[in-house]
Amino acid sequence: MNALSQTTSGTKAVKAAVLLIFALLLFAPFLFQDVRALEVAARVCVFIVLVASYDLLIGYTGIVSFAHTMFFGFGAYGAAISLKQMGPGWDAVVVGALAGMGVSLIVAVAIGLLSLRVKAIFFAMITLATASVALVLASQLSDFTGGEDGITYRAPALFKTATKLMLDENGKVLRVFGVKINGKLAAYYFVFFSCLALFVVMLRMVGSPLGTVLKAIRENEARAEAIGYRVVSYRTFVFCIAALVASLAGTIYAIWLKYTGPDTALSFAIMIDILLMVVIGGMGTMWGAVIGATMLVLAQYYLRDLMGAAAKATVDIPILPHVLDPDRWLFWLGIIFILLVYFFPKGIAGTVMAKGAPR
Amino acid sequence: MQQINDFAGRLGGVYLLPVVVAALAFVMIGAPSSWVTLTVAGLAMGMMIFLMASGLSLVFGLMDVLNFGHSAFVSFGAFIAASVLAWLSGWLEADAVSLNIAALFLAFGAAILFGLVAGWFFETVIVKPVYKDHLRQILITMGALIVAEQMILAIWGGTPVSVPRPEFLEGSLLIGDITIEIYRIFAFLLGLGVYAALYLTLNRTRIGLLIRAGVENREMVEALGFRVDRLFVAVFMLGSALAALGGAMWAGYETLITPALGAEMMIVVFIVVIIGGLGSIQGTLLGAIMVGLMANYIGYLAPKLALASNMILMVAILLWRPNGLKPAVK
Amino acid sequence: MSLLSLNSMKTNIGQYAVLHDVTLEVPEGGVFVLLGRNGAGKTTTLRSIMGLWQPSPGSVLFNGQDITAMHTADIARLDIAFVPENMGVFGGLTVEENLILATAKGRFDPARLKRIYELFPALETFWTKQAWALSGGQKQMLAVARAIIEPRALILIDEPTKGLAPAIVDAMADAFREIAQTTTILLVEQNFEFAKSLGRDMAVIDDGRIAHSGTMADFAADTALQDRLLSLSA
Numbered sequence: 002m003n004a005l006s007q008t009t010s011g012t013k014a015v016k017a018a019v020l021l022i023f024a025l026l027l028f029a030p031f032l033f034q035d036v037r038a039l040e041v042a043a044r045v046c047v048f049i050v051l052v053a054s055y056d057l058l059i060g061y062t063g064i065v066s067f068a069h070t071m072f073f074g075f076g077a078y079g080a081a082i083s084l085k086q087m088g089p090g091w092d093a094v095v096v097g098a099l100a101g102m103g104v105s106l107i108v109a110v111a112i113g114l115l116s117l118r119v120k121a122i123f124f125a126m127i128t129l130a131t132a133s134v135a136l137v138l139a140s141q142l143s144d145f146t147g148g149e150d151g152i153t154y155r156a157p158a159l160f161k162t163a164t165k166l167m168l169d170e171n172g173k174v175l176r177v178f179g180v181k182i183n184g185k186l187a188a189y190y191f192v193f194f195s196c197l198a199l200f201v202v203m204l205r206m207v208g209s210p211l212g213t214v215l216k217a218i219r220e221n222e223a224r225a226e227a228i229g230y231r232v233v234s235y236r237t238f239v240f241c242i243a244a245l246v247a248s249l250a251g252t253i254y255a256i257w258l259k260y261t262g263p264d265t266a267l268s269f270a271i272m273i274d275i276l277l278m279v280v281i282g283g284m285g286t287m288w289g290a291v292i293g294a295t296m297l298v299l300a301q302y303y304l305r306d307l308m309g310a311a312a313k314a315t316v317d318i319p320i321l322p323h324v325l326d327p328d329r330w331l332f333w334l335g336i337i338f339i340l341l342v343y344f345f346p347k348g349i350a351g352t353v354m355a356k357g358a359p360r
Numbered sequence: 361m362q363q364i365n366d367f368a369g370r371l372g373g374v375y376l377l378p379v380v381v382a383a384l385a386f387v388m389i390g391a392p393s394s395w396v397t398l399t400v401a402g403l404a405m406g407m408m409i410f411l412m413a414s415g416l417s418l419v420f421g422l423m424d425v426l427n428f429g430h431s432a433f434v435s436f437g438a439f440i441a442a443s444v445l446a447w448l449s450g451w452l453e454a455d456a457v458s459l460n461i462a463a464l465f466l467a468f469g470a471a472i473l474f475g476l477v478a479g480w481f482f483e484t485v486i487v488k489p490v491y492k493d494h495l496r497q498i499l500i501t502m503g504a505l506i507v508a509e510q511m512i513l514a515i516w517g518g519t520p521v522s523v524p525r526p527e528f529l530e531g532s533l534l535i536g537d538i539t540i541e542i543y544r545i546f547a548f549l550l551g552l553g554v555y556a557a558l559y560l561t562l563n564r565t566r567i568g569l570l571i572r573a574g575v576e577n578r579e580m581v582e583a584l585g586f587r588v589d590r591l592f593v594a595v596f597m598l599g600s601a602l603a604a605l606g607g608a609m610w611a612g613y614e615t616l617i618t619p620a621l622g623a624e625m626m627i628v629v630f631i632v633v634i635i636g637g638l639g640s641i642q643g644t645l646l647g648a649i650m651v652g653l654m655a656n657y658i659g660y661l662a663p664k665l666a667l668a669s670n671m672i673l674m675v676a677i678l679l680w681r682p683n684g685l686k687p688a689v690k
Numbered sequence: 691m692s693l694l695s696l697n698s699m700k701t702n703i704g705q706y707a708v709l710h711d712v713t714l715e716v717p718e719g720g721v722f723v724l725l726g727r728n729g730a731g732k733t734t735t736l737r738s739i740m741g742l743w744q745p746s747p748g749s750v751l752f753n754g755q756d757i758t759a760m761h762t763a764d765i766a767r768l769d770i771a772f773v774p775e776n777m778g779v780f781g782g783l784t785v786e787e788n789l790i791l792a793t794a795k796g797r798f799d800p801a802r803l804k805r806i807y808e809l810f811p812a813l814e815t816f817w818t819k820q821a822w823a824l825s826g827g828q829k830q831m832l833a834v835a836r837a838i839i840e841p842r843a844l845i846l847i848d849e850p851t852k853g854l855a856p857a858i859v860d861a862m863a864d865a866f867r868e869i870a871q872t873t874t875i876l877l878v879e880q881n882f883e884f885a886k887s888l889g890r891d892m893a894v895i896d897d898g899r900i901a902h903s904g905t906m907a908d909f910a911a912d913t914a915l916q917d918r919l920l921s922l923s924a
Contacts, residue, residue: 065499123634125428126634127634129626134671137668221704269623276499276502280499339500342499342503343489569783572783573783573791575782576780580778582762585763585764585767585794586763587761
C-alpha cells in the first residue's frame with residue numbers, strides 16, 4: 002500500500018492540486034493584494050509545515066500526540082522571548098529558534114522514553130496532560146511569557162513594512178505589478194521559503210528508507226519488531242523530528258506575526274485545528290497535509306464570514322440563524338470530522354489517490 | 361531495601377501512599393487545624409474525581425476502549441444539575457430539610473439519567489464502529505468531545521453559571537479551631553458510598569465477577585457463554601452516569617462553573633487513571649485520593665507549584681511503576 | 691451423523707490466510723486428536739469453531755446446526771467448552787470464582803464438584819486462592835475443570851500438556867479418559883505419545899489443510915506416515 006509511488010489518475014489529481022496551491026502561495030503577494038490575504042497565505046504556509054510534521058507522527062507511525070502545539074509554542078515563545086529581550090536582530094532569531102528546538106527536543110525525548118513503550122493510548126493521554134501543563138505554565142509565568150496577553154516585539158529590520166528593498170527613480174519604494182517591494186514582502190518570502198525547505202526535507206524523509214521502515218511499523222508492529230526493527234527507538238526518533246519541525250514552524254510564525262500569545266501558539270484550539278487538517282486532508286500522504294491545511298485555513302478566514310452573513314440574512318427564519326451562527330462553526334467542523342473518520346478515514350488526498358488505481 | 365519493601369507490603373503496599381503523603385504534609389504544614397481542613401478538602405475532591413474517573417478506567421479495562429469524550433459527561437452532569445437546582449431554587453431556600461434534599465436528589469438524578477442515556481448513545485453510535493481501531497477511536501471520541509463542548513456553549517452560553525446549594529449543605533462545622541465545610545463532608549461520604557457500592561458489586565455479584573473476568577480476558581468470558589459486548593454497554597452507561605454524578609457534585613462544590621470545566625477535569629481524570637493503573641477500581645480510587653490530597657497540600661504549601669503538582673506526581677509514579685500503581689491483572 | 695463437521699473452512703488472520711481448506715468430521719464420543727506441526731493451523735481451527743475468528747468461505751456444523759456466523763457466547767451456550775492454549779484462567783479471580791463463572795446458573799452441582807476434587811485435588815486445596823498464584827499445572831487443571839463443571843457436548847482443548855511435568859501429564863491423561871466417557875473431546879496436541887494413548891480417531895493438519903485422517907490405531911502403526919507428516923514434532 003505505498004500510496005506515494007502509485008501513479009493513479011487520482012494521484013495525479015492530488016499532485017496537481019498541491020502544485021496549484023504551491024503556485025498560488027508563491028505568487029500570493031501579487032495575486033491577492035490585500036493585507037488579510039497575505040496573512041492567510043502566511044498562515045497556510047506555516048500550517049502546511051505544522052500539519053505535515055504531525056502527519057509524520059500520526060500518519061506514518063500511527064501514534065497520536067496531543068502535544069504538537071506545545072512544540073509549536075516552544076518555538077514561537079523561544080523566538081518571542083529572545084526578540085523581546087535581545088532586540089530585533091538575527092542573532093535573537095537564531096538564539097530563539099535554537100532555544101525552542103532545544104526545549105522541544107528535551108521534552109520530546111522525555112515523553113518518548115517515558116511512554117512510547119506502553120500503549121498508544123497511554124501516549125495520547127500523557128501528551129495531552131503535558132500540553133495542558135505547558136499551556137497553564139505559559140499563562141502563569143507572566144513575567145517571562147506575558148501571560149494571557151502574550152508578547153509583542155519587533156522582527157528584524159529587514160522585515161519592517163517601512164523597509165524599502167528597491168527604490169524607483171523617484172526614491173520611493175519600487176512597485177512591481179502594483180506590489181511594493183518592501184519588508185513585508187521580504188517577510189512573506191522568508192516564511193514561504195523556510196516552510197518550503199522544511200516541507201521538502203520531510204518529503205525526502207518519507208521517501209527515504211526511514212519512511213519505509215515507519216510504514217512497516219505502522220502496518221504491523223509485532224512483525225516489524227520480529228524482523229529486528231527497534232520500534233520504540235524509531236518512534237521516539239520520529240516524535241523528536243516532528244517536535245523539532247513543529248518548533249521551527251513556531252519560530253517562523255512568531256517572526257511573521259510579531260506577536261506570540263497562548264491563543265496563537267499554544268492553545269488547545271490549535272491542536273484541534275491540526276487534527277482536523279490532517280484528518281480532512283488525509284493521513285500518511287504528506288500531500289494531505291497541504292490540502293487539509295489550505296482548506297481549513299481558508300475556511301477559518303472566509304467561511305465564518307459567510308456563515309455570519311448567512312445568519313444575518315436568515316434572521317427572520319426560525320432556527321436557521323442559530324444553526325448558521327459563526328459561533329457554531331466548531332460544532333459543524335466536529336461533526337464533519339467524525340463523519341470523515343467514519344466514512345473516509347483516508348481523508349481527501351487518500352480517498353482521491355485511491356481512485357482509478359491501476360489494478 | 362527488600363525488608364522495607366516486605367514490611368510496607370504487609371502494611372498495605374501502595375495503599376499506604378496517601379497516608380505517607382498526609383503524614384509528610386502534617387509535618388510540613390505544622391498547623392494541625394489547617395492540616396485537617398486541607399485533608400478533608402483533599403479527600404472530598406478525591407472522591408469526586410474518583411466518580412468521574414472510575415467509568416473511564418473500567419470501560420478501558422473491559423473493552424480496550426479509551427473514551428476521550430468522557431469529560432463531556434462530567435460537564436453535562438454539572439450543567440444539568442446546576443439548571444435543575446436553579447429551577448428548584450424555591451425548594452432550596454425552604455426551611456424544610458426534606459425539600460432541600462428532594463431538590464438535591466432531583467438534580468443528581470437528572471444528571472445520572474442524562475449520563476445513562478448519553479452513555480448508551482455514545483457507546484452504540486460513536487464507539488461501537490471503532491472498537492478495535494485505537495487511532496480512529498481517539499480521533500472519533502475527540503471529535504465527539506468537540507461537538508459536546510460546542511453544545512454546552514450553545515445551550516448554557518460562555519459565561520460562568522452559578523450553582524445554588526441546598527441550605528442544609530451551606531456553612532461549616534467548627535470543632536475547636538478546625539473549620540470543615542459541610543459540603544465537603546457530604547461529597548466525601550457520598551463518594552465513599554458509591555465506591556462501597558461499586559466495590560460490593562464487583563466483588564460480590566455475578567455481574568461484578570463477569571466484569572472483573574472480562575477486564576482480564578474478554579475472549580475467555582465469551583467462550584464461557586457470556587455476551588461481553590452487551591455487558592459493556594451497561595458498564596459504559598454506568599461509567600457515564602457516575603461521571604455525570606461526579607460533575608453534578610463538582611458543580612455544587614465549586615458553586616460557579618464555566619464550559620471550560622470539562623477540559624480541565626479531563627486532564628485531571630486522565631492523570632488519575634494513569635497514576636492508578638487502567639482497569640482497576642481500587643487503583644482509580646488511590647490515584648484520585650492522591651491527586652486530591654496533593655492538590656490541596658501543595659496549593660497551601662507552594663501555590664506556585666500547584667498547577668504542575670499533578671504532572672510531577674504522574675511523572676514520578678510512572679518512573680517508579682510504568683503501568684500505574686495498581687493496574688488490573690492482565 | 692457426526693457431532694461436528696467442518697466444511698472447506700478457510701480462515702484469514704489479518705491479511706494472512708492461515709487455513710486454506712479444512713474439512714473434518716468429528717464423530718460423537720471419545721477423543722478426537724488433531725495433530726500437526728507448529729503453525730499448521732491447529733489453534734486457528736479451534737478458534738474458528740469457537741467463533742473467535744470467522745472462517746469464510748466454509749461452514750461449521752454442530753449437531754447439524756450451522757454455527758459458522760454465530761457469536762462465540764452463543765456457540766458456548768450450545769454446551770461447547772473451550773480450553774485455550776494459554777489456558778485463559780482469570781488470574782485476578784480465585785479458583786472458586788473461576789469455576790463459578792463457568793457454571794450456567796451460578797451454582798455448583800455438588801456431585802460434579804466432588805468429581806473435580808477427586809480428579810484434581812490441588813483445586814480444593816487452593817480453593818480461595820487467586821489463580822495467578824497457581825503453578826502452570828494447577829492452572830491447566832483449573833482450565834479443564836472449568837470445561838467440565840457443567841455437562842458438555844463437546845470440549846475443545848488446545849495443547850494441554852505444553853510445559854507440564856510428566857506426572858501431571860499422566861494425571862491429565864487419566865482425567866481426559868474419564869471425561870471422554872460422557873463427552874466428546876477435540877484435542878489439539880503436539881505430544882504424540884500423549885495423543886496416541888487417548889485418541890480413537892485422528893487427523894493431521896498441515897499448512898492449513900487436512901493432510902490425513904483416520905483411526906489412531908492405523909496412524910500409530912504407520913511410522914512412515916508419521917515421519918512424513920509430523921517429522922518436526924515427533
